[in-house]
Amino acid sequence: MEVILEAHNIYKSFGGVKALRDVSLNVERGKIVGIIGPNGSGKTTLINVITGFLKADKGRVIFEGYDVTNLPPYSRAKLGLVRTFQIPRPLTDFTTLENVAVAAMITGMDKAEAYKRAVKILEQVGLSYAANIKAGLLNIIEKKRLELARVLALNPKLVMLDEVLAGARGSELVSLLDTIKGLREQGITVVMVEHLVSAVGSISDWLIVLSEGRKIAEGRPKEVLEDPEVIKAYIGEVK
Amino acid sequence: MFTLSELLKYTRTAITRVGLDLEKMLIVLIMILLILPLLELNPYIYHLIILSLMFAVMAAAWVILAIAGPVSLGHATYFGIGAYFTYFAMSKWGLSSYSALMIAILVSVTASVFFSFITFRYGIAGIYFALVTIAFAEILRQLFISFREITGGSLGVFLMVREPTPLHFLYDSKIPYYYFLIAVYIALYVITRYILNKFILVLRVIGNDELTAASMRVNILRYKMLAFSFSALICSLMGWFYIHYFRYITPDVAFGLLTSVEIVVIGLLGGLSVIGALIASLILIPLGEMLRALWGGIYAGLHVMIYGAILMTLVILRSLRIKKG
Numbered sequence: 001m002e003v004i005l006e007a008h009n010i011y012k013s014f015g016g017v018k019a020l021r022d023v024s025l026n027v028e029r030g031k032i033v034g035i036i037g038p039n040g041s042g043k044t045t046l047i048n049v050i051t052g053f054l055k056a057d058k059g060r061v062i063f064e065g066y067d068v069t070n071l072p073p074y075s076r077a078k079l080g081l082v083r084t085f086q087i088p089r090p091l092t093d094f095t096t097l098e099n100v101a102v103a104a105m106i107t108g109m110d111k112a113e114a115y116k117r118a119v120k121i122l123e124q125v126g127l128s129y130a131a132n133i134k135a136g137l138l139n140i141i142e143k144k145r146l147e148l149a150r151v152l153a154l155n156p157k158l159v160m161l162d163e164v165l166a167g168a169r170g171s172e173l174v175s176l177l178d179t180i181k182g183l184r185e186q187g188i189t190v191v192m193v194e195h196l197v198s199a200v201g202s203i204s205d206w207l208i209v210l211s212e213g214r215k216i217a218e219g220r221p222k223e224v225l226e227d228p229e230v231i232k233a234y235i236g237e238v239k
Numbered sequence: 240m241f242t243l244s245e246l247l248k249y250t251r252t253a254i255t256r257v258g259l260d261l262e263k264m265l266i267v268l269i270m271i272l273l274i275l276p277l278l279e280l281n282p283y284i285y286h287l288i289i290l291s292l293m294f295a296v297m298a299a300a301w302v303i304l305a306i307a308g309p310v311s312l313g314h315a316t317y318f319g320i321g322a323y324f325t326y327f328a329m330s331k332w333g334l335s336s337y338s339a340l341m342i343a344i345l346v347s348v349t350a351s352v353f354f355s356f357i358t359f360r361y362g363i364a365g366i367y368f369a370l371v372t373i374a375f376a377e378i379l380r381q382l383f384i385s386f387r388e389i390t391g392g393s394l395g396v397f398l399m400v401r402e403p404t405p406l407h408f409l410y411d412s413k414i415p416y417y418y419f420l421i422a423v424y425i426a427l428y429v430i431t432r433y434i435l436n437k438f439i440l441v442l443r444v445i446g447n448d449e450l451t452a453a454s455m456r457v458n459i460l461r462y463k464m465l466a467f468s469f470s471a472l473i474c475s476l477m478g479w480f481y482i483h484y485f486r487y488i489t490p491d492v493a494f495g496l497l498t499s500v501e502i503v504v505i506g507l508l509g510g511l512s513v514i515g516a517l518i519a520s521l522i523l524i525p526l527g528e529m530l531r532a533l534w535g536g537i538y539a540g541l542h543v544m545i546y547g548a549i550l551m552t553l554v555i556l557r558s559l560r561i562k563k564g
Contacts, residue, residue, distance in 0.1 A: 051454070053450070053453070053454075072453075072458075073453040073454060074453050074455075074456050074457055074458050074459070077453075077454060077455065077456040078456050082454060083454055084454075085450065085451070085454070089448050089450055089451045090448075090451070091443075091444055091447040091448060091451060092447060092448075093443065093447050094443075094447070102440060102444055102455075103455050105437065105440065106441065106444075106455050106456055106457065107456070150451075150455070151454075154455060154456065
């Protein structure tokens, strides 16, 4: 399989805190890759480094064969490497529909085309009913869907989802998972960072586990979740 | 008898019924302004409208930057550079008025690119950005006061008066200046509304959330610098206009905090829109001038106090309206 994203030996510290220590990973095109780990294991930092919102102290990021290590976030986004934010950041002065349409317009579509596409995307993420509401008024789950919608409007090749599932329960969770599977069917590679293991384990093709800034395991979800190292990281050592 | 709240309610229903289309209102307002000179009113009235239009254009220019986030409290800088370099080009280097305009624009845009690169590249934002803009204007004001041989010092400079001729944009009548500013305002409105509409949209995205904008492929530094230089260009055009109209300028007017604050107040009261800037300035500038003419000579400071009280009332009314949505 073709590798779309590579990270080589990423290091990142904040003052004395070593957030990432020698993290490397490969992501195959068209797959859903889950990155899990306890709180403070460096998951969001890894997204920030890969998408360019933070500069790594050491290490390289390769996207579709290009070395993007020194590119600013907007250039990486132009190449098709886009992200969502853990705490959703909608454009609060705009309606839900406008949020998505504006993103489509920035990719170069004209206004009419962009709105048409935005309507379709809102349908896809299940937000059509809230199209004309100011985005600031949406609830947290709706805001997360809007993050997804905006990212889709940017014609991504790879999306990095920062805890989109957090807080979702029952039917909400099921429909969010369906939406994410839909992305894979569209040929978009998905890297999703999650704190909760079960949901992400069920749809990922590959799982990577971080703990205290290190990659401690990776592989097929079933194998990884039975790995004693991983269990130790999550619930502590069994004496 | 109506109570005040009833009256407000009826006005609101009336407005919703007719449909408050801002653009139609603007067209009516512009038409009135266009036919006003036919009435041959007291020249002082035209003078007040000219001042209002000038500040409306500068406030609109300030708004273009402000919608992307940065609040400049030193926008007079680019107005001042425009005025002084027009003076240098015409009186010292003997150039025509229109070559002077090119030089004025070139210098002020260069200054704005230099200033905006330093501030935006190194992430100076919010209150710190506002402070730095004041500092930059103050530095220029002091420089123009100090280098008396070149700049005329604190007394300012007179534009060498040639025979009033259209070739040098010098007229005896106020009316050509009046129409010139209306044309500039209309051009600015059309440009921001219909030609640069996508650019303005991206600026609004940046003003909403910079991180989201960056994740949406927006090169924030480039857009903010473009907004800043476009804004500076328009302000320098007004500086060029000012020195032709008054034929006189001092560092205190050109780079003074009062000029900058006037621009900001009009831009803010106008609700960060180009139309709002015109309406706010047509109210505030004549009000300030008339209060000064009425009471400025009687009790020192009285007109400023009344102006301040009216301004506070307007701001409170505006914020109430925003809260109600």
